[in-house]
Amino acid sequence: xxxxxxxxxxxxxxxxxxxxxxxxxxxxxxxxxxxxxxxxxxxxxxxxxxxxxxxxxxxxxxxxxxxxxxxxxxxxxxxxxxxxxxxxxxxxxxxxxxxxxxxxxxxxxx
Numbered sequence: 001x002x003x004x005x006x007x008x009x010x011x012x013x014x015x016x017x018x019x020x021x022x023x024x025x026x027x028x029x030x031x032x033x034x035x036x037x038x039x040x041x042x043x044x045x046x047x048x049x050x051x052x053x054x055x056x057x058x059x060x061x062x063x064x065x066x067x068x069x070x071x072x073x074x075x076x077x078x079x080x081x082x083x084x085x086x087x088x089x090x091x092x093x094x095x096x097x098x099x100x101x102x103x104x105x106x107x108x109x110x
């Protein structure tokens with residue numbers, strides 16, 4: 001399936017769950033956007049985290065093994081542990097996807 005922009009991917013993912021709108025053949029093709037996404041290589045994830053945080057993952061986290069909790073077409077979620085023992089979740093966007101919510105970088109609790 002050809003690549004789409006992030007908003008286009010989100011729209012196609014939503015449409016893939018709508019049998020009331022699209023015929024079955026389209027749903028099958030679009031369902032590929034929902035699962036089966038290969039994880040980004042660990043060295044790329046570490047480089048992206050270092051670029052955003054200004055320090056290597058090993059300097060910021062006591063544990064960051066690089067294995068994602070989930071991998072989607074837009075990014076991945078990882079579960080590292082801070083040096084004080086706090087478990088956190090880090091969202092890493094795939095290259096080329098623009099951050100749409102700058103407050104996400106602050107690390108504030110939800």
